[in-house]
Amino acid sequence: MSSSAISVRDLRKIYVVTERESGIAASLRSLWHRETEKVSAVDGISFDMVPGEMVGFLGPNGAGKTTTLKMLSGLLHPTAGMVAVLGRIPHKREKGFLRRITFVMGQRNQLVWDIPAMDSYELNRAVYGIPAGDFRQTLGELTELLELGPLLRKPVRNLSLGERMKCEIAGALLHRPQVVFLDEPTIGLDVTMQRRIRIFLAEYNRRYGATILLTSHYMADVEALCRRVIVIHHGKLLFDGNLADLVRRFTAHKTIVVRLEDYGADLKRYGEVVSCEEGSFTLRVPKAETARITGRILAEMPVIDLLVEDPPIEEVIERVFAQGAP
Amino acid sequence: MNGIRELYAQQFKTTFASMLQYRASLVIWMIGHVLEPLVYLVVWSTVSNSGGGSVGSFTIGDFAAYFLLMMLVNNVTYTWIMYEYEYRVREGNLSFALLRPVHPIHSDIADNISSKLITLPLMLIIAVILGWFFHPTLTVTPWAIAVFLPALVLAFLVRFFLEWTLALSAFWTTRVAAINQTYFVMVLFLSGQMAPLALFPSPVRVAAAILPFRWMISFPVELLLGRLTPAEALTGILAQIVWVMIGSVLLRIVWRAGVRVYSAVGA
Numbered sequence: 385m386s387s388s389a390i391s392v393r394d395l396r397k398i399y400v401v402t403e404r405e406s407g408i409a410a411s412l413r414s415l416w417h418r419e420t421e422k423v424s425a426v427d428g429i430s431f432d433m434v435p436g437e438m439v440g441f442l443g444p445n446g447a448g449k450t451t452t453l454k455m456l457s458g459l460l461h462p463t464a465g466m467v468a469v470l471g472r473i474p475h476k477r478e479k480g481f482l483r484r485i486t487f488v489m490g491q492r493n494q495l496v497w498d499i500p501a502m503d504s505y506e507l508n509r510a511v512y513g514i515p516a517g518d519f520r521q522t523l524g525e526l527t528e529l530l531e532l533g534p535l536l537r538k539p540v541r542n543l544s545l546g547e548r549m550k551c552e553i554a555g556a557l558l559h560r561p562q563v564v565f566l567d568e569p570t571i572g573l574d575v576t577m578q579r580r581i582r583i584f585l586a587e588y589n590r591r592y593g594a595t596i597l598l599t600s601h602y603m604a605d606v607e608a609l610c611r612r613v614i615v616i617h618h619g620k621l622l623f624d625g626n627l628a629d630l631v632r633r634f635t636a637h638k639t640i641v642v643r644l645e646d647y648g649a650d651l652k653r654y655g656e657v658v659s660c661e662e663g664s665f666t667l668r669v670p671k672a673e674t675a676r677i678t679g680r681i682l683a684e685m686p687v688i689d690l691l692v693e694d695p696p697i698e699e700v701i702e703r704v705f706a707q708g709a710p
Numbered sequence: 711m712n713g714i715r716e717l718y719a720q721q722f723k724t725t726f727a728s729m730l731q732y733r734a735s736l737v738i739w740m741i742g743h744v745l746e747p748l749v750y751l752v753v754w755s756t757v758s759n760s761g762g763g764s765v766g767s768f769t770i771g772d773f774a775a776y777f778l779l780m781m782l783v784n785n786v787t788y789t790w791i792m793y794e795y796e797y798r799v800r801e802g803n804l805s806f807a808l809l810r811p812v813h814p815i816h817s818d819i820a821d822n823i824s825s826k827l828i829t830l831p832l833m834l835i836i837a838v839i840l841g842w843f844f845h846p847t848l849t850v851t852p853w854a855i856a857v858f859l860p861a862l863v864l865a866f867l868v869r870f871f872l873e874w875t876l877a878l879s880a881f882w883t884t885r886v887a888a889i890n891q892t893y894f895v896m897v898l899f900l901s902g903q904m905a906p907l908a909l910f911p912s913p914v915r916v917a918a919a920i921l922p923f924r925w926m927i928s929f930p931v932e933l934l935l936g937r938l939t940p941a942e943a944l945t946g947i948l949a950q951i952v953w954v955m956i957g958s959v960l961l962r963i964v965w966r967a968g969v970r971v972y973s974a975v976g977a
Contacts, residue, residue, distance in 0.1 A: 459805050461973045475973060479811040487809055494806040496724060498731040503724055510720035511810050511817075513713045539731065 388468070389563055389595040390433040390456065395465035397426040397451050397619075425451040427619035428465065435562070436593040438585075440600065440610035440627075444705045448619040449599045453565045456597070457487040469563055483512060486561040488553055490568035495540045501551040502536040505558055512559040519558065525591075526554040529584050546577035553581065557588065564588075566598035570605055582608045603697040617705055631694050634704045638674045640667045642681060643689040654681055663688075668695075714816060721820035722827070729828055740829060743785055744836055750904055751777035751844065766909050771847030772935070776906055778837050778846055779931045784903065785833045786862060787869045787926055789822055792893070795877035796886040804972065815874060815961075822870065854933050857943050861930040864950035869926040871957030878961075881968035896921075902928030908937070922953045 402418050426448040433439055443449050454460040455467055458474035458481065467474055472481040495504040509519045527533060530550045535543060543551065553569060566585070570578040586609055589596050600606055606613060606627065613630060615623040623630050639658070642651070647663045654677050655669035669677050674692060681687060694700075729736055754773045758765045768776065798804045807814035876893060880886050898904050900914070900923035907918050907928050918924040929946045932938050938946065 454805075457809060459808055459973060461970070477808065482809060482811040485809075487805075489805070492802060492805070496728060499724060499727040503727055507717075507720045507724050510713070510717040511812050513716075513811075 387434060388432045389435040389437070389470060390431075390597065391466070391468045392432070392452075392456070393430050393466040394428050395426055395430070395452065395455065395467060396424070396428055396463045397448070397455060397460060398463045399423045399425055424619050426455070426462075426616075429616060429619070429621040430465075431614055431621070431624055433595055433597065435595050436589070437612065438589045438596040438598075438610050440606035440613040441597055441616070442599070442606065442613055442701065443616040443622075447616045449616065450567055451619075452616070453487065453567050453597070453599065457485060457565050458482070459487075483559060484561055485563045485565070486556040486559070487565040488556045488567065488569050490549070490566070490571040493540070493548070493552060495548070495552060495555055497541050498539055500537050501532075501540055501543075501555065504540070505536075505555055508555055508558050514559055518560070522558055522560055523554075526557060529587055530554055530580070546573045546580075549573060549577070549581065550584075553584070560592060560594075562594055564594050564596045564598075566596065568599055568601065570600060570602055578602060578605065585609055603701060607697055615701075615704060622704060627697075630704070631697065631700050634700050635695055636671055637668050637695060638671050639693045639695055640669055640674070640678060640681070641665070641689075641691040641693065642667065642685070642687060645686045645688060649685060651681075651685075714812075717812060717816055718820040718823070721817050722824040725821050725824035726828060729825060736829070740832060740836075743788075743833070744781060744840075747777040747781040747784070747903075748840070754905065755844075767937075768906060768909065769847065771845055773906075774841070774844035775846035775848040775935060776931060778840055778844070779848075779934055780903060780927070782830075782833055782837055783862065783865065783927055783930050785829060786826055787866045789870055789873045791818060791822075791870075791873050792877040792886070792890050794818075795880040799880040799972070800884070808969070808972075815965075818874065819870065848934075849936060850934055851936060853940065854936055854943075857947065858930055858934050861933055861943075861947060861950065864947065864954060865926050865930050868922050868950055868953045868957060871954065871961050872922055872926070875957065875961045875964050878964045878968045881971045897923060897926070900924065901926055902931065907932075919949070922957070925950045925953050 399422070400420050401423055402420050429448075429452065441449050441452070451460065455462050456469055456474055458477045461475045470481065470484055472478060474481065474485075495501055496507070505523065508514075509516075514522075527536070530553065532550060532554055535547050535551055540548060540551065549569065553566075557564070569585075570581050573581070582605055585596065585598070588594060589609075598605070598609070611626060613623070613625070613627050614621065615630065623633070640655070642665045644663050644665065649665070651657055651660075651665050651667060655667040655673075658666040658668050660666070667677075678690065678692060682690065751773060754765065754768070754777070755770050758768065758770050758773060763769060764772075795804075798807070804814075807817075873893075876889065877886075879889050883889070900907075900918040900921060902918070902924065907915055907924060910918070918928070925946065929950070933943055933946070
């Protein structure tokens with residue numbers, strides 16, 4: 385157990401929410417009688433992460449990802465189960481623990497809005513008691529990796545969303561946390577900025593050996609960064625393992641892209657034609673049939689080029705969420 | 711301890727920079743803090759004029775001294791934390807404070823002191839200018855000044871701890887505005903902001919002395935005006951110390967309970 389950076393056993397979080405029907409009568413009734421309902425946000429999940437590992441945490445909205453991250457960072461008390469991060473119990477919020485973790489929330493800002501990021505960084509230096517030398521070095525490295533140079537002196541409110549996110553991430557890493565939680569760090573960013581942040585996270589992970597757990601709606605993030613993914617749905621663990629295994633396990637189809645000399649060829653007899661344009665045909669075929677169908681196409685048609693692919697990862701994930709438990 | 715000092719210094723720079731970003735709102739805020747005591751001063755001056763130059767033991771000059779000092783002491787002890795917390799809890803910004811390895815009250819105290827260091831010199835200048843118009847009668851004794859400073863610091867602490875604790879009600883209810891309103895009305899009457907406590911009937915005076923309100927604002931003013939005997943001054947300081955202790959214990963208990971609620975229902 386001590387070799388794990390993060391260890392989670394049968395973790396549960398049940399929220400008690402008050403609910404009432406709309407309308408005045410219901411409002412009045414709720415004055416003396418409150419209807420409450422228990423909502424199971426996280427329903428018995430277990431996993432471990434070794435130091436330096438980078439894991440993608442996937443699930444649709446409301447799956448319990450953020451709730452889990454909040455329990456791991458100590459913001460939420462678990463209802464049941466066990467969490468240990470760096471050997472500590474997060475919700476005790478010990479100073480020594482808080483100094484070694486960070487939590488980047490893509491939709492919230494910790495930087496002070498009206499002043500330059502640099503001033504907020506100085507405040508963080510004081511809050512975390514970072515020695516001046518370490519601070520300068522870390523800031524220098526982060527500035528270089530994230531290309532922050534000119535941004536640090538502008539008031540945060542004048543930065544674009546992407547620039548602000550870069551500054552937020554740098555601010556959250558100044559104390560060189562060993563464990564980094566990122567909740568949707570690339571949300572709302574354009575493709576270029578998403579890629580920048582991805583490259584940065586990979587480099588940060590490599591350089592400092594930090595353990596990183598991140599959620600994202602962009603599969604490209606997860607594909608680029610995480611060999612291992614954990615998928616949860618309705619608070620339950622659906623899958624924990626290799627991204628490639630996830631694709632293998634949850635896809636019943638493969639995609640065959642064929643280029644033919646004959647633009648008007650009819651390929652319906654081989655499988656479902658997803659698209660055809662200018663001689664390039666995309667077919668969806670059952671996975672088990674792939675080899676046989678490929679062979680038939682090659683034998684029977686005037687093929688220029690042929691490619692067998694897995695369906696796009698988004699499609700796989702969509703299917704995983706749609707079918708629930710495997 | 712060194713770390714905390716560093717934190718306060720940095721918070722000062724942050725607060726200073728933020729305030730400079732909003733010079734206009736700073737001016738508006740200060741106008742409000744000047745106008746309120748000024749209105750009471752004008753009202754009471756008029757009342758004493760029609761009553762032959764004084765009300766109870768207060769002459770027109772006494773009223774001028776009282777409300778100008780009131781303005782300054784209120785400026786020093788004032789907090790805005792009760793509005794701030796509602797916003798923090800509602801927006802979830804408190805999460806960042808909870809992720810930091812320092813108790814969040816430190817940045818609040820530092821922020822408050824910092825903004826006072828910026829506004830106080832301006833308020834002093836305004837007080838001097840107003841003094842020129844309203845002719846306050848003020849004779850201060852050296853011992854009153856000597857006791858005034860600790861009394862002012864204690865008044866700040868009593869008020870800060872109390873209002874920080876009340877602000878934490880945001881953890882339990884979304885109707886913080888109602889609580890704030892009730893509290894501010896009580897402060898207005900029982901801390902001597904609207905009228906000197908000496909002019910109130912005795913039940914109100916007793917209530918103000920038993921409750922923390924007199925010790926948050928009125929007491930340092932009464933001291934400087936020379937309206938208290940050394941024995942009364944000493945009793946006052948003791949009352950302040952007791953309230954600081956009660957406040958800090960309450961604060962700890964309520965903070966712990968509040969964080970438990972916050973972390974139970976979804977931070």
